[in-house]
Amino acid sequence: MRERFRALDSRLLWVILALIALGTLTLYSAGRNTPQASIWLKQSLWNLIGLSLMLLLATVDPRRIFRYSFPSYLLGLVALAAVLVIGKKIGGATRWFVIAGQTFQPSELMKWVTLLYVSHRLGSKGADSIGRLELFGAVGLVVFPMLLIQRQPDLGMALSFLPILLLIPLMKGLRARWVVALLLLVGLGGFGAWKVVLKPYQKQRVLIFLDPSADLQGKGYQVNQSRIAIGSGGLIGKGFTSGSQTQLNFLPVKTTDFAFSVWAEERGFVGVLLALGLFGLLLSRILDAAREAHTYAEAYFCAGAAGIFSLHLLVNVGMVAGALPNKGMVLPFFSAGGSSTLSFFLALGLIMGVLHRARVK
């Protein structure tokens, strides 16, 4: 057991534990005097399970894990297809399996499985160059689950697959002109998406992003209340469990999408600096792992993981401040949720394993 704990990278572990502490305090405050008063306990349980999984994975040779990446990917596709058929419909979207009273969102895990498999495929070939076939193969591997997820529909989740598509080919040596071409493609795709793919409520979200104060009682209401919560927190915040926006329920969905606003309101700019600093250290350490990795597949996985964490950070923290569209992307360690928490910890476990192997060899 002691051996296992030694396998953990202490710098990464401290950052994770600190973020868990911040998130737990936030959820305690957000759930106070609501039907979700015990959500911080429930989330602590998920964190505990997640930490245990992380501990288990850290001592496993990453190469053994990559060996299972293809079957996992296939299983994930089956799960995504199955959820469309037998999944539970909540709020107009079919995203969840219900297992023993718990909801489970397969797309959360599928994101990491896809990353795992794409890293494995591209990492097992020669480095510093990427063939067209390889590239299109990778694009297909990522886009196929994205389309299945968009069927649910869940645009935010589908978009969170994009770092895989962008980062791994870049790390593998994709030329700059290809990146330009890709960005052009994304731009055109975005235009096409607006015209064809996007559902009215999704368009609405983008429009509200452009002018959040247009309709206070509507969709923009949530972001507006969140901005008021953040802004009124000021430099040092209103104090733990003393945020008026949070405690008087002006802040919407405060245990998931808008959890970070709770922290910002009650802990102020100082608290925001602390949290964002910790996230910066987390990303930094994950990229260290990419640099130290023994195989390309491991390096690609770590880089992709850093990309996915960055995207969650950017979209959630930016969204609650009204700087980005309301995409409904969770913030790791802050937003309550079992599927996402376990998925994050599984990824972190693999990264821990990469760091461990880099250290011992």
Add this chain to the structure above:
Amino acid sequence: MDPRQRPLLRRRLGAFKAMTWSLVAFLVLIYAWLQLVRYWEFKQLALQQAVKIRPIPAPRGLVLDRNGHRLVDNRRALHLVIQREDLPTRPEVVAALAAALQVDPQALTRKIQSYRLAGKGRPLVLKENLDEAGIALAERIRARFPFLSVEVAPRRVYLGDELAGHVLGYVGEVDEPLMKAKPDLYHLGETIGKEGFEASGNDKLKGVDGQKRILVDQLGTEVANFGQEDATAGRSLYLTLDAGMQKIAQDAMGEEAGAVVVLDLRDGGVLAMYSSPSYDPNLFLNRLSQDMVDRYLANNLTRPMVNRPIQGIYAPGSTFKLLVALAALEKGIATPQTAIYCAGKKNYYGRDFRCDKPTGHGSLAMVQAIAQSCDVYFYELASRMDVDDIYATAEKYGLTERTGIDLPQEKRTRIPSRAWKKKAAPKDPKWYAGETISVGIGQGAVGVTPLGLARFYALLATKGKLLTPHLFYGFRDDQSNELQMAPPPAFKDTPLDPKHWATLDEGLAEVVQSGTAGANPFIREIAKLVPFSGKTGTAQVATFVDKAHYARQAKKLKDHALFAGYAPRENPQIAFAVVVENAGFGSTAAAPVAAKLVKYWCLDRLSNPLPAPRGKMVDPFTPQPAEAPE
């Protein structure tokens, strides 16, 4: 094959790391902008929506009758409201709300729009006076429509319903023009008296509204109270009305239109004032309802909103003859013994003026002329005077002025004179002598309010005291619940010549004993129990060719029946005036109403009083249905 030796991967990872830190820096900048630069702005917004100043409406004083029966009570009422700042804007929200409330969506949209334009300080009331089912519904739909709230407010309850509608009036929200005209006196959303004593006694009844600063959550529910100024309740007060007497008047009038006024001869207090048809002030507390429009406002024929005792102008008919007689006696053109021959009609200025009795009364002295209500006698008296002589007498005894009762919008009694005609008919300003003949029997241009008429008969009963009719009796002491009687308004004493008075008094007594009223067996029966005095009147509404024609006329063209007098005959206590519209003769339609009032005051009230000692709060009327639960 070791990736750590590959410069490209290292280079690109280094660039990525730099990008993640710039991402963190970018987010830090956004939060610095919101939390440091725009801190005050957002702090204000957070405060604005969480801290509210809500008025605490002060309960108005209760209104009791002279014996302590409650006429106006306060109840606790719950209303489903939307605060002004929370009005929904989106049509789909309004439509969903209408569906939840089971009301017409278009009507709700109109309601919200007109409320928004009106700029009222009180919240928009969606449903008033919620009952148990209403509260349950409100609680259910509040989860979906968080901008709804339930407001607790004192509500006026008029216990007698239509018993004293015109006297009491009703309350409502202060009008914008009034509030803007007197911003020191009224504030936005304040409840004030709109009609009747609620309006004229507003300053006595109203309390001082308080306010509280509260913390509310997103649903508008009060979470904490930062402190409040309590409301000061208005003082409760007694009216001079006698609820029992008022009830007698209401029952006696029944479905007939008209007016009843009874004055207390001791101080001019109004013992009863009933305008028929009456209205139920309770209905006017709610926003205009279709029921109300149908019953009151659209009803042009009977005009129920007019307070007839002080706003109805009636030709006094024969009840006016007493003033003519008084003028003739004081002018010296007639004595009590002056006899005039009545042949059923008499010609003046080339025109026949007919007496009510076509066969004629023969030769009559003044007492009998009053008792028999001989028109020719008073044609003759009038023909010997100028119209200004009659006017001068009326003016001397204060009849040309308003009575000054403490009710709003009293009309002035109209006694014609030459000066009046110049003003009233500039195209034909000359006064014709023939017009004076009509004035002699209370027709033509003469128009009195029932209250003015009662006051004149009070003057006759008191040998010249011109009382100021009033409703305010006194405040209720908040500790002991006892009446603190207010000094009655001053009266003017213009003593009548005792000889003149004796003649008039005897004439009025004879009306009931043997004259026009005494012909009615019901009157005779009551006069046997309580001798009283009075004068019948039958005021023409239209001129008819013959009696058969008259009988065929629509009801609304029939004569108004009047009866005015005082009781008991010796040492009178009350004076009264009764008008029954389009009912025919005064002796058959109006005198019985008066007789019932006399019987109640002089007999029944004493032997069988309403079970309520002064000061104790007992409702003499059936209580309202159970109020909203806590």
